[in-house]
Amino acid sequence: MNERRAKGPRRRANGEGSIYQRSSDGLWVGSAYVYTTIGTTKRRPVYGRSFDEVRQKLDKLKGDAANGVVIPDRAITVGDYIGQWLTRVKETKRLTTWRGYESAARLHIIPLLGAKKLDKLTGADVRQFIAATRKKCLCCMNGYDRHRPVDEQCCSAGRCCGKHPSMRQIQFIHAVLRNALSNAMRDELVMRNVAKLVQIPTPRYKVGKGLQVPEVKKLLTESKSTRLHALYVVAATLGLRRGELLGLRWSDIDFDAATLQIRQTVQRVDGRLLIGETKSEASDALIPLPKVTKEALLAHRDRQDVERAEAGEIWQPHDLVFTTTVGTPLEPRAVNRQFDGIRTRAGLPNVRLHDFRHTVVSLLLSLGTPPHVVQAIARHADLDVTMGIYAHTNLDAMREALDKIEWDL
Template structure:
């Protein structure tokens, strides 16, 4: 074979014969529109209410939300920029750049998103004044109760009671991002626009989330077939 390569007798790229398994990760379309509305209502008194709104409306990742700075948010013109994320690196919380060009994006703030962030900003200023000298300002939109970067796993303390309240006890926080993608596509938003909102590097990821049918949808489909050939 080596001689054949040297003699340029190989007529096709043998590397194309190698089958690299595609990465597998759990895909879930998240919750439906009704439960999304219930979550917004149920989280009204939660200090992270605005975080849930941004996740449902803009499909932001947890690391993007926790790394978001007020300097990245323009409430006057109505947009925010995703520049950095909060990640645990070598056991320490660090701010790192958005992982891809698609992840680094500008998102619109309209309607509830904009108004909720205004109220969140006012609430945070009050929280900082109450904390006094213990407040450490890092310009973060969603910091800990003393202004420092929030431990990502601590988000569960807020999310777990809320998901139980809306009857979604097995739903992961990340599934709310999938919820945004599914709801936007259901509304007829073009896939390439949804991809840019969610920050997917490939539109195939966007459509994979949408194509992941729920058990109820599968059951309804088989019922139709049963009515046709049963």
């Protein structure tokens, strides 16, 4: 009789692991707790035909764990892993960026792929997922008409509003899944990123609509009667994004040096107004302050001083340039509503506040400003963005360029 078997398994110290022989088939089994790639501990078994074989395997398992070699958790599902990945992403990404990732995962990825084993996910699964997502009814998915009686809701009795995710939305959802699986590869949970096997057509972006100078003047004339006239002047002359306008502080402006620093933004996320970082490192830049913009801001500061005095103790000192009448951050949607009235009175119902940004870039390019200078003013991280999305060439400019070609016919 085997000596080890006769004496029975030796009792091992706490944390050292355990070894025993199964009575059903005589196979020796050992197990120990080790760290997995998802940051948890898990009991990991090893098998062998003798006590010594299992002990060697168990010692190696524990030795690897002591040296920082983590064990892949093969039982994790796509939904569980994406939830853990989102927790990590939240620590490194802007909250608005994380909110987009979380929304794509919650509304699209997890409902269709969440139950699948992460290491069993295939390219065919991703293709089926993309095909199903394209056919989704956005009205039903977001519950837009859940307040209506069941028989009047979209897709009831076979009726559908026909609103489906756009190609841009499909691309974004696929990108979130692809990023999550790339992270799973780094965690050594999967051997390859199957989402990369599925090609998504690149959507055609609508080129931003630039305004003509007379149109800008109309809008600024109409805005003079509002308390936020300076906001529209800054938008029209510097091309700041809405969140950057609302996050601008007086301490970011140097009137003596005529410069302005973009350091933060104000955005609504999860029902709350949040003051956060700028869109990218390139967005956080120092730009010159034009004379007309400086004058508008100085006049706005005088107006705000009056409002502060009238508010008294209820004034909240956030140092923001554009605030409510009690000093609190402005609601982005409230700014949009005010601008709606301005554009309507100006006879420009289809203009957006963001079109000021497109206008500044296009106007500078049309005046012959070097592209790299325009890129610095617009604070784009990539020159291709400046030239590819915001550069507008009208028919007259094209005709003038072509007329320079002279042929001796």
